[in-house]
Amino acid sequence: MSATAVHNLWTMAAADPIDKIDAPNIEYGQLAPTLIVIGAAVIGVLVEAFVPRKSRYYAQLFVSVVALTAAFAAVVALASSGYGTTKARIAAMGAIAVDGPALFLQGTILLAGLVAIFTFAERRLDPVAHGNRIDSFVAQAGAVPGSEGEQAATKAGFTTTEVFPLALFAIGGMLVFPSANDLLTLFIALEVFSLPLYLLCALARRKRLMSQEAAVKYFLLGAFASAFTLFGIALIYGYAGSVTYGTVAKVVDGTLTTVDPALAGTMGNDALLLIGSAMIVMGLLFKVGAVPFHMWTPDVYQGAPTPVTGFMAAATKVAAFGALLRLLYVVLPGLRWDWRPVMFGVAVITMLGGAIVAITQTDIKRLLAYSSIAHAGFILAGVIATTEDGVSSVLFYLGAYSFVTIGAFAVVTLVRDAGGEATHLSKWAGLGRRSPLVAAVFAVFLLAFAGIPLTSGFSGKFAVFKAAAEGGAGSLVVVGVISSAIAAFFYIRVIVLMFFSEPKADGPTVAVPSPLTMTAIGVGVAVTLVLGVAPQYFLDLAGQAGVFVR
Amino acid sequence: MSFPLLTATAALPAVGAIATAAVPAARRTAAKWLALLFSLATLALAITVLIRFDPDGDRYQLTESHAWIADFGVRYELGVDGIAVSLIALTALLLPFIILAGWHDADPLETKSSRWRPTQGFFALILAVEAMVIISFQATDVFLFYIFFEAMLIPMYFLIGGFGDRAHAGSDEKASAQRSYAAVKFLLYNLVGGLIMLAAVIGLYVVAGNFSIQEIAEARANGSLDMATNTERLLFLGFFFAFAVKAPLWPLHTWLPNAMGESTAPVAVLITAVVDKVGTFAMLRFCLQLFPEASKWATPVILVLALISIIYGALLAVGQRDIKRLVAYASISHFGFIVLGIFAMTSQGQSGATLYMVNHGLSTAALMLVAGFLISRRGSRLIADYGGVQKVAPVLAGTFLIGGLATLSLPGLAPFVSEFLVLVGAFARYPVVGIIATLGIVLAALYTLVLYQRTMTGPVKPEVSTMPDLRVRELVVVAPLIALLISLGVYPKPLTDLVNPAVEHTMSDVQKKDPKPEVEAAK
């Protein structure tokens, strides 16, 4: 094509001046959940600015809890008024989709976030220092570890109550992420929930060096990944001339041509599309922690403050998988035959890799990190199904998984010794003898992870594998069961350790938590058992939420 | 709808488990009695099931059916046929004895921190296992069965790993190490089996769309559901693998000796006499009924495996130095017989196999529990540590001998009936197989008598010279078992009447006719 042609194009575009831009109309009602949370986050910032330090904690806790509850109520209201099914629509000028999957995932994220906030707010685990209760977050993020500054801050009873608004911002981003209906929104949402998480990772009270290291790693790799995503978006834009899911999808399956035939040589050729989509998908796979984009997971999970880890492990996965689903099902269904095999491969190595490497872990948090990787693999199996069942099974799995995860990490926070949480497995020896209840609860979570029947883990696994098998990925199911067998081994190892090995003399003590953590753990156990024994209701819910709007 | 008898039978021990677990730490004895009480109540319910069941009635009776997980096509469907009834009865019958026999097995050695309540846990777990076993005998929905088939592993696992045999050669660390090795081995073997079955279960759903064996079997019968040959075979293999691990069939057997060796005698009985029966039962109930063609296709291989199990198990039993491991290998040999009977696909074979499940339960229970009493006295599992016991404890020796004779299936005792039926059944279709299997009875005599001779006869070893004879509690455990062994050996008719109709159904499932005797065939 000649340079002039392009030039003309451009001048033509500029020739007719854009006289008026009609104001966008925003359906505030349908965006209520997100708006509430973001608003609350802003309020949280103001609280940090104006409320006296003593009462900040309570104010923040109050704001967050109220906001999350309200947002959840809003989600429920929207769902019950049929936005999930019949009245599903695109809102905010095509930026946000309000449909079944979006609402279901938002609901899940909000509940998970609420429970996580409880664990954030726990202040009974550590012994009272200098007459004020302390939580698991650093007294003053700026203070150098081990410096006088830090000691002073501790003495003064500083607490980093910023974590609450940060968490709210993250949740806000996560709410948008799975419901984003154009690539730009997707990217923004990604950053909005990533950046606060980077910070949260750095705020551990104990083992601060590790915490900061985790933050750096997470940040660098995350930014790296999002750069890829962005470039992918650019390429898709180049291919389709638009970043709105609907349009791109139309272009992909050829019902719409946005590209001047003259330029087809440059753009509109599938290389752009394929490479672009691959790069975006890569960014999402990074967030869900799929092999080979998983390597940040263990380090970050280990280094981050345990409540944050639980929050990340649960909510981030939900949001990221939501976005992945929407991308693959709404934007790239036309490319199914291209990405399915690739995702198949990713799912396989993720399941196997996660399970195998986990066997030799010695730190409980790293162990859970690898198990979360393996689970990402299982969920991917459901994604592959490319059926409505596949979607709903993934939704169900995410719901089941997130609560177990938060509960498990909450239990981890309870087992402590002089250096804070005792995360090395050897410390857990004989826990079942010393405090049977805690050990039993943790065993329940582990069994759920292992997918033993009568736990939510089994229902989820069954749903996903069933969908995959129906979707014609039977071999994936076989790989799945094999890796679950491998995975079972290390979950059982922990149980053996807790119940069958003699307690060590210098073993850790089990702190008695406040009602906050108890709720978190309780909810975890309840969800595990309910979804294990009588999952029908939730399966229906996920089933109704199985359809995307486009 | 009428009173859900089956649900009650399964639920009662579950309730009992919770109740027992809830007993405060100090009231150990109360927990024991509570557990015993619940097991007896369950027995009563099981007997009512036995009475309410009409052998000549429908195939599945006392059925219950409720919606459960529609999305998975799963219903809560219970129902029993003659085979299930007899096995439920066996389970419910053995449990009180197991509990009685294990009366002191879980008494804490020293008073640990008050939160740790081994005794309550022990009995609660046993009851939990009973509940799950019973319901998996009742389930007529594949998924429902699968769930409890798998869930069963967890309490069993804690029973094996948590409450090991105290008579252990070697240090405590060594003991607990071996124990948890055994427990993990047990769990992983069965879990792998179960997961592979899970794949098959999912496959079955994809093919059939629901899990009710009755519906599927019907659909297969009237041709509205036809599986591709390969699909059926794969699904069959998936199911069979899990059951073969549980049963256990050579070469998937090695978890059993460890598990039985390391666990206390009552738990060992629970494993081999009750839990493992689910495996063989499931072969009969699911493999043959859902995949008749594939079953026939696989028969030759399975028969060979069964034969290997019979001979191999017996030979290894001869080679054991540890009483409990010996019994374990003997059981492997016996499970070989059961599988042989099932896949001989003759009425005699299958009736024999079913009777064998019951009788083996009784005989192993008798032998193993007495062995447990013996071991608890001397504090050693090694055969070499005993000798001349019959001189100091004649009753113990006598009961032990009877248990042994039952194990070598002496005519007049129950196991003979079943073993002979299995042999005849196998012989009728595969003479060579029948003959080879008959070698098993010689080897059985060998390992049993060697065991008896080494432990009970000869000059009295100083260590055993002060050994007390059976106590009342122990007699209460053993006597009824022996009585049953004898009476079922002399008059097994009630049992066969119960089983025969069910077996005929299975035979019609696989569309097999008994081979006609030559003389009649000639006519």
Added chain:
Amino acid sequence: MNPVNYLYLAALLFTIGATGVLIRRNVIVVFMCIELMLNACNLAFVAFSRLHGNLDGQIIAFFTMVVAAAEVVVGLAIIVSLFRSRHSASVDDASLMKL
């Protein structure tokens, strides 16, 4: 000049940035490389936008800059705190957690 070349440039910049991330040790430099990648994206957006003759790409570019800025804030905060506690700006020193 042919705007397609801008695309090639963008790709080149992106690659350079990525390579930098992979090979440079200094956190700041690594971070700058990431920024470079983002800017490569911007360039691509703008180029495409011109090729397509619609403004979306240019708008996205603005968004990207904002995001990049935010990222800088967060990133530097973390990096600085790390630097203060370790007195080293090398990525490889931050390797307490491994295996």
Added chain:
Amino acid sequence: MENLIALLVAAPLLGAAVLLCGGRRLDRVGHWLGTLLSAASFVIGLALFTDMLGKGAEERSLHQHLFSWIPVEGFKADVAFQLDQLSMTFVLLISGVGTLIHLYSIGYMEHDERRRRFFGYLNLFLAAMLLLVLADNYLLLYVGWEGVGLASYLLIGFWQHKPSAATAAKKAFLVNRVGDMGLSIAIMLMFTTFGTFAFGPVLEATGETSEGKLTAIGLMLLLAACGKSAQVPLQSWLGDAMEGPTPVSALIHAATMVTAGVYLIVRSGAIFNGAPDAQLAVTVVGAVTLLFGAIVGCAKDDIKKALAGSTMSQIGYMILAAGLGPIGYVFAIMHLVTHGFFKAGLFLGAGSVMHGMNDEVDMRKYGGLRKYMPVTFVTFGLGYLAIIGFPGLSGFFSKDKIIEAAFAKGGTEGWILGSVALLGAAITAYYMTRVMLLTFFGEKRWQPDAQGELPHPHESPKSMTIPMILLAVGSVFAGGFFSIGDRFMHWLEPVTHHDHGDSPLSAATVTGATMVVLVIGVSLAWVQYGRRPVPVVAPRGSLLTRAARRDLLQDDFNHVVLVRGGEHLTRSLVYVDHTLVDGVVNGTAASVGGLSGRLRKLQNGYARSYAVSMFGGAAVLIVATLLMRAV
């Protein structure tokens, strides 16, 4: 009347149950109770017998159906009894001799504190044995068959504190099990062939199946018989079985149980008649064993072992006769009965001798006992004369008939079998004379026992001597009584269908020959043991002698081939199980663990290498996607 049949079995069974479960409080009366109950079943037997004599030959067979035992589709096993002339003969022999031996044991076991249990076992044996001969189908017979095996196991090992006894018991049971395997296979064959295994239907239907099938069944039955009746190659247990108390040896291992094999073959006559090859096999086994046993009997110095050898050989005669078919059945049974008398007598005599000699069993340490225990001497002597076939005594008639029948088989077989039988007779005469001389004649060779005191032999108490006398009477007259006018033959004929073969030799010649060999045998023995003094320590002896002392190396063979081989096999299997079968699994686990360890190394903590993996991953992702499109 037939309702009494069950009582025959029930009485001793009840005794066993009561005595074994009764506990110490029965120690007082236990032995009397046991004896009483066995006597009771003898009396019932007599009653049935007289009733039977009252009837005509054809309707003598009684039948009692108790209940259906194992009702399974296409498989019918009943608990039902059949009492015909054959069974009746056995009933009388078993309960009769049994009662006598109960009586004897009262004295013999007086000083054993476990006497009650002993009688319990004896009753158990009687019950099982009667069940065996009364069963109307092979499966029920099998029950009795194994039942007697159990009883014999318990009784051989009665003195369990002696390891030798325990081992002997185990060996007996095991060897028998091998035989039982044969029986069960035979039953299965019957089931697949005839669809049933009740005597009546099977034996009537033999015509309808092939000879091959019948031969197979026959051979399996023969295997069973070999096990139970200690015939080559399964004879090795009988010698060791002498570890049991002497009454046991007399009752079980001489008079009754060991003859069950003969019963089985005669009972299954119809099958064997249809299978000449099987019959031939039977005769061969019989012939071989009768020589084998005789030779062993010559070499043993242990009086009971010597008698055991002779038992073996006498049963060899019976088996031989049974193998001859209708010619021989009657004589087999007849010899069985007479043998029951005199062999039981001999054993009781031996027991009485041991009783007097501080349980010394080595005949070389006896000598000149005839003065000290006259009754024993006389009864034993009569038994001796009977067994060697002294004219006019039981053995003479029965054995002579068998030898005749053997010749009557005709053809070379006939000649061979006949001459073997004759040779056997000679050897019998030899070794029995040896026993006689060593025990009762010559000078005293008594040795001090463990306590260092010489034995003072004395006559045994009445309870022991009376049975001996009664048995002696039996062994003197039974044969004559049976043979005069072929009573016994006519009695059994309805069951066994006798036919006279055409003997190449006249009865007279055979008798003459028998006499000649008898004289030779006796005189040879006298030359060796009567004329010159007998060394207390056995001389090394010829190769054959040494072999014979070791049961012609049968045990050594078993030891090397079966025991050693078995041990190696099991040991290697245990190894295989541990290393191979388990090893595979553990190996897999280990390799997965190793893989995990290696993959773990990739997680090296450097953010940049993580980035590398991401970059590589992205590259792979892109390339893969493009490839998917390309292909």
